[in-house]
Amino acid sequence: MIEYRNLRVALLGGGSVGAQVAALLLEHGDELANRSGAGLELVGVAVRDLDAERTPAIPKHLLTTNAEELILGADIVVELMGGLEPAREYILQAINSGADVITANKALLATHGPELFEAAEQVGAQLYYEAAVGGAIPIIRPLRDSLAGDRVTRILGIVNGTTNFILDRMDVHHDTLEAALATATELGYAEADPTADVGGYDAAQKAAILASLAFHTTVPLEAVHREGITEITAEQVDAARKAGYVVKLLAICERIAIEGRDGEYGVSARVHPALVPVAHPLAAVHGANNAVFVQAEAAGDLMFYGAGAGGRETASAVLGDLVSAARRHVIGGPGIAESTHATIEVLPMSSVRTRYQITLSVIDEPGVLATIASLFSEHGVSVEAVSQSVSDGKNLASPTATLVIVTHEATESSLATTVAALGSNSVVSSVVSVLRVEGV
Template sequence: MIEYRNLRVALLGGGSVGAQVARLLLEQRDELAGRVGAALDLVGILVRDVDAERTVDLPRELFTTDAESLILGADVVIELMGGIEPARTYILSAINSGADVVTANKALLAEHGQELFEAADQVGAQLNYEAAVAGAIPIVRPLRDSLAGDRVNRILGIVNGTTNFILDRMDEEGDTLEEALATATELGYAEADPTADIGGYDAAQKAALLASLAFHTTVPLASVYREGITQVTPQQIESARKAGYVVKLLAICERLTDAATGEEGVSARVYPAMVHRSHPLAAVHGANNAVFVEAEAAGSLMFYGAGAGGVETASAVLGDLVSLARRHVVGGPGFAASSHADLPILEIGSVTTRYAVTLEVSDAPGMLASIATVFSDHRVSLELVEQSINPGRPGVDGADPVPSTATLVIGTHEATEAALAATVADLAANEAVITVASVLRVEGV
């Protein structure tokens, strides 16, 4: 028999995720009560319009536009509104009233996470956010709890399903980025304005959260280096395929040693990169997400599954809710966010990586020596060089003949990002180079 009083749950937001959370709370009330040790009563759902049509059939009396009354009468507040305001104000109000909070709001946490965690710590409340990173995939709690006694050294993550779907279509079907994006939009994977996805902003927010968790250091969103997929071409995809690689948008968080100071720091970055087809991340298809964790004692771990979707994300939200509700029953303060390490955030130039560079060059004597000198000047060693000749052709109707050119595909050994970027800049200015056709980093080696 349940002896603890019923716990009051307020839901802020009745969209695709919120509606599924509400449905599951109502349908599985008895089962959840058995897991928690107390009944979970959904006391209200904050919406803009109580009369709007819903995708899920829910009791109309649950809907309200009165945020203040709903929040102040709750033991646990679930925020699924998205955006910065009024979500930030509502969460702070909930925490200050003594309620625990569950949120899936990655943008808010990336911008104001430190403020919110400090507010929760001051009053002994708990702020859980499993659904903010990688949807249904459990990655926050493993990093925060299961690996708390280990040393995480690196995270490679595909954390945006829209871009993974697009790049997968380009690789599997030969689509252009525009064609793949149109398909993603039609299937509901991409928003009407896909900028947050294809620009890498969504992945950068998640990288900030993952790095903060993994390295016990507050990593601001502004410190995350970001490149999206808007410049990825079918030619790059095909070149990667021929070399045995696939292109993925990766969120990368890792411990590094600053070459200038010798001190340990952390890096968080997002960019498209080539991943060898033998790597587990290369097998992540469609709109799925995966996070590959490298820990000192545990070794390599991979978390894979649906990165989005109403019912899938609702699963992560309810997991957080059950965890918080159990704490109410058992008692004790919430767990504060761990930021004790306070490691410095290193610039992108300190990162060590590899480049795959494609050049169109003049087919002339001494060309290869000239190109090799540029790499040598920056102390970047070459792993492979592949050359193909593009035959010239005679002029038409009195026009000058088109001279033959060569395409060089150059793979480098590991070097700092600063040295590799400087190398590419000098290649672009070299007289033997007609154009730098493609530059992609190589990760997961």
């Protein structure tokens, strides 16, 4: 057997991912050493309390509550605690003591990414975060390295497994949102407080990370437009299916030509439910799976698919980063700086252009369609298709019809003024639903 030098690995956090990372490190140590060119010695796991019941996979003698001491003696620090503090402080401490850092902490990266990358660059350390987006799916490395010579133009990502599970249940089982969420909670796909998931907060953090990486600029979390799935109804999902779409919560990152400034581009990041055509590869992503669809100028359309969460799955991504960090230690030299030195304007939601599906309940009388059509054209929104369903006949005194209108691309701002005008027009009983259409 070859003798390798040992690298000291410190784990911060002994939750489900941490326990799996520890177990795999201890179990596959020899294999990992062969692939890294260095032994990976787990020197300790920092936890909040030493009650080992929650972490049976971690040998008791490795557990400690003294994270700072553990960090000081480590070559590689793996942060799996989550949350902003003390995770941020510990990572800065690790970087400044010369360690490479691996983290799965999307909230921290979306909030303090630039500060952490800057600190790493100052001392020539490297920060790895493959596990922060898409769980086991390799997406960070492909964007950072494989597509580094190309120009990414758009990312459409299903990056939150909980909401995909819920929307998939609503589509396949015709569940209500409440019933689907209850099932998700029961099966462990949703947390007791599901706000971070169903409110789109988790997806927004991932959108900020993906946009920053794909466009080589800093896209702050505050600049990500965010809508959750809480307003999505079973009726919308069923109507979407009949019209040839599925409803997905998408994280969308785009490079957009700036209107009126010839040849200049900005970027935008947004999270909201959207209609995706059934033939699109993203429509086939079921259950709690994740997928990231990437469009690049030369590469064309790419998709990365897999389990978006899970302790063992996420541990796979962490261990891939560990091997990379170990290989780098063996070679020596400084880390590769995040190439976010470009400063590209981050555009507000109002400048995004997309298609919309608008469902209206209208008075069923001659001339209504013409009234609606001219209202769209007055606001500069071009209509691609209209379908009208028969009157429901429930109220014979004032019969209504349902109009479903799909627009060509329009800006959010012109759509907003159109919808406002529709709402106040006398032939419109109500604006039933407004959904963006993506991936066409």
